[in-house]
Amino acid sequence: MNKFxxxxxxxxxxxxxxxxxxxxxxxxGFYLVTSNDDxxxxxxxxxxxxxxxxxxxxxxxxxxxxxxxxxSKKIKGKNGKLRTVAxxxxxxxxxxxxxxxxxxxxxxxxxxxxxxxxxSLIPPISSSAKAIPGSLGEVLLxxxxxxxx
Numbered sequence: 375m376n377k378f379x380x381x382x383x384x385x386x387x388x389x390x391x392x393x394x395x396x397x398x399x400x401x402x403g404f405y406l407v408t409s410n411d412d413x414x415x416x417x418x419x420x421x422x423x424x425x426x427x428x429x430x431x432x433x434x435x436x437x438x439x440x441x442x443x444x445x446s447k448k449i450k451g452k453n454g455k456l457r458t459v460a461x462x463x464x465x466x467x468x469x470x471x472x473x474x475x476x477x478x479x480x481x482x483x484x485x486x487x488x489x490x491x492x493x494s495l496i497p498p499i500s501s502s503a504k505a506i507p508g509s510l511g512e513v514l515l516x517x518x519x520x521x522x523x
Contacts, residue, residue, distance in 0.1 A: 413445030
């Protein structure tokens with residue numbers, strides 16, 4: 375379980391992303407934020423945002439869902455022929471500090487292409503990580519916190 379948490383945090387921190395951000399609203403209030411070179415799509419839905427009048431009403435902390443829609447991939451089967459494998463969908467719940475640019479994974483759920491739950495993780499201890507500049511984690515945090523660069 376700790377290995378799954380570590381891998382998930384690494385993916386959010388190190389995934390190479392495209393420079394363009396979209397901000398298009400989809401079903402259930404999710405906004406398309408970005409995609410990566412593999413064709414995976416990253417959506418965000420803010421659940422809770424705390425603002426401060428002392429900070430010109432800017433968001434200083436937030437809780438949000440990240441929805442990752444994995445692209446279909448072609449793989450070579452045992453018989454040597456290529457076949458298409460449908461991508462899974464992941465839902466991850468984060469808490470972040472916009473001031474410190476840190477975030478923590480609170481829970482993660484993975485569904486197969488038919489919508490069936492494949493695995494679920496709720497870490498026993500939540501630890502925060504600093505958003506690495508230029509990473510997917512920073513792009514998502516900036517989108518939630520309303521930081522435009």
